[in-house]
Amino acid sequence: MSGSPAMRDTAEAVLGLLPTQVQYGDVRVVRRTHEQVLVELDGPGEVGYDDSTGLGLRVLIGGQWGFAATHRLDRRGLDAVVAQAVGQARAAGGGGRVSLGSPVTTRDTWCSPMQVDPFTVPLSSKVDLLAATVKEASTAGPLVQQIEASMDFYRDEKVFANTEGALIEQTLTESGGGLMVNAGDGDDLQRRSFPQGVPRQIRGQRGDFASAGYEHVISLGLDREAARIAAEAVALLSAPQCPDEITTLIAGSNQLAMVLHECAGHPMEADRALGTEVSLAGGTYATPERRGTFRWGSDLVSAYADATIPGALGSFGYDDEGVPAQRTQLVKDGIFLGYMSGRESAGALGLESTGQAKADGWQRLPLVRMTNICLEPGDSSLAEMIAGTKRGILVDTNRGFSIDDQRMNFRFGTEVGWEIRDGKVGRLLKNCTYQSVTPQFWASLDALGGPDEWKVHGVPSCNKGEPLQVAHVGHGTVPGRFQNVQVGR
Amino acid sequence: MSIEQSQVERALEILGAGTRLDVLGEQADLLRFAESEVTAQHSERRLRVRVRTTRNGRSVAGSLETLEPAAVQALADRLDAALADLPPGPAATSPAPVDHCAETPQVAAATSVLEAGPGDRHRWFRTVRDGLDSSTTVGGAIRYDVLDRVVADSHGLFRAETLTKAAIQAIAKKGDNSVSVRHMHRDADKVPVDDIPAKLRAALTPLPAREAHHGPCRVLLRPQAVVTLMATYGHFVLGATGYATGRSAVAGQLGEKVVSDLITLVDDGADAAGLPSGFDAEGNVRRHTRLIDRGVLTGVVSDRRRAAVTGGVPTGHAAPDGWRFGGDPSPSNLLLAPGDISDEDLLAECGSGLVVNRLDYLRSLHPKQTLVTGTTRDGTYWADSGELVAWHPQVRFTFRMDDVLNAVLAVGNTRECGDTTFMDSVVVPSLLIDAGPLVLP
Numbered sequence: 046m047s048g049s050p051a052m053r054d055t056a057e058a059v060l061g062l063l064p065t066q067v068q069y070g071d072v073r074v075v076r077r078t079h080e081q082v083l084v085e086l087d088g089p090g091e092v093g094y095d096d097s098t099g100l101g102l103r104v105l106i107g108g109q110w111g112f113a114a115t116h117r118l119d120r121r122g123l124d125a126v127v128a129q130a131v132g133q134a135r136a137a138g139g140g141g142r143v144s145l146g147s148p149v150t151t152r153d154t155w156c157s158p159m160q161v162d163p164f165t166v167p168l169s170s171k172v173d174l175l176a177a178t179v180k181e182a183s184t185a186g187p188l189v190q191q192i193e194a195s196m197d198f199y200r201d202e203k204v205f206a207n208t209e210g211a212l213i214e215q216t217l218t219e220s221g222g223g224l225m226v227n228a229g230d231g232d233d234l235q236r237r238s239f240p241q242g243v244p245r246q247i248r249g250q251r252g253d254f255a256s257a258g259y260e261h262v263i264s265l266g267l268d269r270e271a272a273r274i275a276a277e278a279v280a281l282l283s284a285p286q287c288p289d290e291i292t293t294l295i296a297g298s299n300q301l302a303m304v305l306h307e308c309a310g311h312p313m314e315a316d317r318a319l320g321t322e323v324s325l326a327g328g329t330y331a332t333p334e335r336r337g338t339f340r341w342g343s344d345l346v347s348a349y350a351d352a353t354i355p356g357a358l359g360s361f362g363y364d365d366e367g368v369p370a371q372r373t374q375l376v377k378d379g380i381f382l383g384y385m386s387g388r389e390s391a392g393a394l395g396l397e398s399t400g401q402a403k404a405d406g407w408q409r410l411p412l413v414r415m416t417n418i419c420l421e422p423g424d425s426s427l428a429e430m431i432a433g434t435k436r437g438i439l440v441d442t443n444r445g446f447s448i449d450d451q452r453m454n455f456r457f458g459t460e461v462g463w464e465i466r467d468g469k470v471g472r473l474l475k476n477c478t479y480q481s482v483t484p485q486f487w488a489s490l491d492a493l494g495g496p497d498e499w500k501v502h503g504v505p506s507c508n509k510g511e512p513l514q515v516a517h518v519g520h521g522t523v524p525g526r527f528q529n530v531q532v533g534r
Numbered sequence: 535m536s537i538e539q540s541q542v543e544r545a546l547e548i549l550g551a552g553t554r555l556d557v558l559g560e561q562a563d564l565l566r567f568a569e570s571e572v573t574a575q576h577s578e579r580r581l582r583v584r585v586r587t588t589r590n591g592r593s594v595a596g597s598l599e600t601l602e603p604a605a606v607q608a609l610a611d612r613l614d615a616a617l618a619d620l621p622p623g624p625a626a627t628s629p630a631p632v633d634h635c636a637e638t639p640q641v642a643a644a645t646s647v648l649e650a651g652p653g654d655r656h657r658w659f660r661t662v663r664d665g666l667d668s669s670t671t672v673g674g675a676i677r678y679d680v681l682d683r684v685v686a687d688s689h690g691l692f693r694a695e696t697l698t699k700a701a702i703q704a705i706a707k708k709g710d711n712s713v714s715v716r717h718m719h720r721d722a723d724k725v726p727v728d729d730i731p732a733k734l735r736a737a738l739t740p741l742p743a744r745e746a747h748h749g750p751c752r753v754l755l756r757p758q759a760v761v762t763l764m765a766t767y768g769h770f771v772l773g774a775t776g777y778a779t780g781r782s783a784v785a786g787q788l789g790e791k792v793v794s795d796l797i798t799l800v801d802d803g804a805d806a807a808g809l810p811s812g813f814d815a816e817g818n819v820r821r822h823t824r825l826i827d828r829g830v831l832t833g834v835v836s837d838r839r840r841a842a843v844t845g846g847v848p849t850g851h852a853a854p855d856g857w858r859f860g861g862d863p864s865p866s867n868l869l870l871a872p873g874d875i876s877d878e879d880l881l882a883e884c885g886s887g888l889v890v891n892r893l894d895y896l897r898s899l900h901p902k903q904t905l906v907t908g909t910t911r912d913g914t915y916w917a918d919s920g921e922l923v924a925w926h927p928q929v930r931f932t933f934r935m936d937d938v939l940n941a942v943l944a945v946g947n948t949r950e951c952g953d954t955t956f957m958d959s960v961v962v963p964s965l966l967i968d969a970g971p972l973v974l975p
Contacts, residue, residue, distance in 0.1 A: 088623030091593075091595065091861070092594045092595065093594065093595040093856060094594075094613070095856070096597070096598045096599070096609070097598070098599060099580065109572065110574055110575060112574065112575060112576045113577040114576075114579065114580070116581050130577065133577060136651070136652035137572050137575065167619070168619045169619045176621075190781070191781075229902075231780065234780075234781055234900075234901065319568065319569075320568040320671075320673055324566065324674040324703045327894070408578045410574060445897050445899045445900075445907070446897060447895040447896065447897040447930075448895060448909075449894070449895070449930065450894055456899075456907045478899060478907075478932075480930070480932075511564070512576075513955055
């Protein structure tokens with residue numbers, strides 16, 4: 046199968062096979078292609094091409110869901126997938142209560158913006174850029190043990206159709222690249238990544254991504270930044286340890302993106318509030334009775350989800366239930382206001398969907414997922430925050446984190462930090478960590494960077510669900526300053 | 535979803551010399567529940583064909599979801615073009631060969647999983663839900679998997695197996711307290727579902743809540759918590775790549791004491807106490823690998839590229855191409871030897887201390903130092919004089935795993951099988967940890 050006409054025909058054929066007892070049904074036919082290129086210290090380490098096509102069918106009978114997915118798109122495959130989905134829904138025995146809100150009847154096509162199609166750029170050009178990046182990084186000396194520079198490109202061609210009359214075709218192209226350097230001296234090992242870190246050394250998910258073409262990878266300047274990043278990795282080996290103290294913490298924009306992701310993004314997913322993610326991820330402090338009253342942070346903090354930001358990794362035309370992309374306020378002036386939701390979770394809360402049901406490919410059930418979770422900028426700047434801080438630390442680039450199952454108590458580690466003394470950036474610090482509790486931490490925020498420092502970070506590694514699904518999301522953030530934070534313990 | 539040998543051989547022919555195929559026919563059926571109601575049912579069928587072609591020191595990979603010749607040919611053309619474009623890379627260093635003569639270990643597929651339908655999963659759900667009182671709600675997931683695997687290469691290797699698995703996770707909540715039970719087995723008939731309600735009821739024992747303890751204390755880690763601890767330790771510490779490059783905390787310490795002498799750890803894909811499997815993604819037979827013997831490091835796990843670390847023979851722990859947890863070899867079937875102390879005696883030995891049912895979100899902060907951070911979840915208690923006396927608030931621990939494993943005071947005599955997203959199975963008993971490395975903030 047290739048191209049939308051055949052995919053559209055398949056989607057319509059599946060809906061035509063549904064028995065009359067089906068109250069609601071939707072089908073997604075998806076083709077996902079992925080190209081990855083990785084260059085290591087000793088040469089090209091990985092070149093890969095993935096191509097995945099299949100369909101996922103969801104039916105509602107007697108208020109009970111059935112979902113089946115298959116890579117077999119011939120008639121026997123379609124018959125089987127319908128029988129499986131319908132069989133599951135019937136096995137539940139009816140009696141379910143599902144409200145999907147307003148019907149979705151849109152018929153449309155949508156493409157993400159792109160200047161240079163990354164799948165047409167020659168492999169040799171990609172390898173050359175990454176090899177140049179590795180070469181620059183290797184100039185930092187013999188303590189550099191490992192260098193990995195990578196690019197990844199994704200394309201999703203999707204057709205969505207439902208029994209309410211919707212038929213939506215979308216094509217999304219995503220591009221990303223990154224660099225990771227490990228330096229070691231036998232006793233210690235330090236990592237620096239650019240433009241951002243990931244919790245683990247996950248291939249295919251490193252670096253900064255955008256809903257864009259090859260121009261995004263070029264704009265990252267991997268080769269220009271490589272020597273600095275590698276030099277920092279080496280310098281960290283002899284840097285002093287982050288102190289153990291309660292102090293002022295300034296978080297860089299990409300570090301704050303991860304904190305926002307864990308403290309506001311996941312907890313404000315409506316399905317977590319309804320308990321349906323308890324078996325793996327857990328629940329949330331953001332319970333329905335707290336909407337509109339719970340003080341989540343200081344008056345300076347407002348946060349929103351926005352799937353309409355052009356070029357941001359979490360943007361799209363329609364979600365995987367056919368609901369249009371939109372902006373949703375999550376926190377306003379420090380108060381928890383709203384949820385991200387899909388049709389079912391919104392219905393359970395008496396709301397309309399905010400258009401955030403997404404599935405990781407054709408074979409997975411749509412879940413409530415983040416789109417682009419953003420902070421509204423403040424009126425300060427990183428330079429002003431530093432200048433106004435007598436004693437504290439500046440941290441950036443996530444190295445590791447953990448947060449409890451209610452999304453309250455967290456600990457983050459960063460790849461790099463600097464001490465701040467009397468309004469100036471001082472020594473490099475290694476092994477920086479900080480620990481707090483979500484509402485206490487955000488209530489301690491006293492400054493946010495302004496619009497000039499607002500930047501969207503593309504994070505292609507958001508995990509959720511069982512079976513595990515990986516979502517590609519964005520975070521628009523600025524640097525922020527927090528008072529009385531426990532660091533280093 | 536059977537995989538035809540003739541289709542695999544035809545694909546190898548199209549892809550040409552130097553090719554390895556790792557073919558997976560995946561069938562996953564789930565029932566998920568929350569607040570004592572069914573919330574979702576999934577049925578997923580997928581064929582994944584992973585291709586690796588290595589020629590003249592150049593290596594490329596691809597994947598697709600069919601063995602249809604036209605699609606395979608399209609991928610072959612793309613891989614050939616990429617090989618022509620690439621300079622030599624790490625693949626230029628010759629890895630150890632796959633031992634084609636080694637017999638493929640046989641793992642029996644269970645008809646209880648192969649022939650199951652949605653009704654079987656509903657029966658499990660009702661057994662758990664109906665065994666709890668009306669003031670207790672339950673959430674979780676029931677999952678049945680059938681995995682047909684073939685690893686074959688252009689040198690004539692062909693290994694095949696069918697793996698079945700049935701698993702249930704049930705989290706019961708009553709008031710402010712929650713507890714968890716997780717069971718799994720290759721054979722659904724051997725999953726003790728009928729016992730789960732009683733276990734949950736017992737764990738939800740009516741006890742007072744106490745204030746959080748601060749400072750060091752003895753900590754009894756029950757098997758579900760130890761699963762997370764040992765899987766994380768094994769993944770970050772016991773792979774040959776980390777050992778050879780110095781990134782592992784135990785690099786250069788083969789033959790040296792690295793943890794308490796109460797710890798004996800092996801990786802064994804044939805041990806029925808875990809979830810057996812016969813070979814890895816490169817087709818290497820999974821070998822019984824002694825990792826730690828009474829506290830002394832005796833081995834690590836390897837793949838073809840790092841076989842030199844393990845005497846030139848891969849131990850059968852190659853990561854699949856494109857594995858999201860990295861390309862380095864990692865343990866797959868860990869088994870921690872049991873001790874001789876009953877659960878009751880372990881509790882008595884704990885004295886006045888913390889009892890942890892589950893460690894959650896345990897994440898690495900510094901792999902070389904084995905420094906991790908995570909929280910307790912679904913059953914954290916305070917014990918005194920051999921009895922649980924109170925519910926304790928959830929705790930965040932930040933600790934060095936090697937410190938904790940050096941402070942083991944006693945090992946339980948009853949083991950449970952668990953799994954993680956990055957490890958097939960982990961079979962462990964309870965561990966009693968001395969006061970010190972696990973500090974309550």
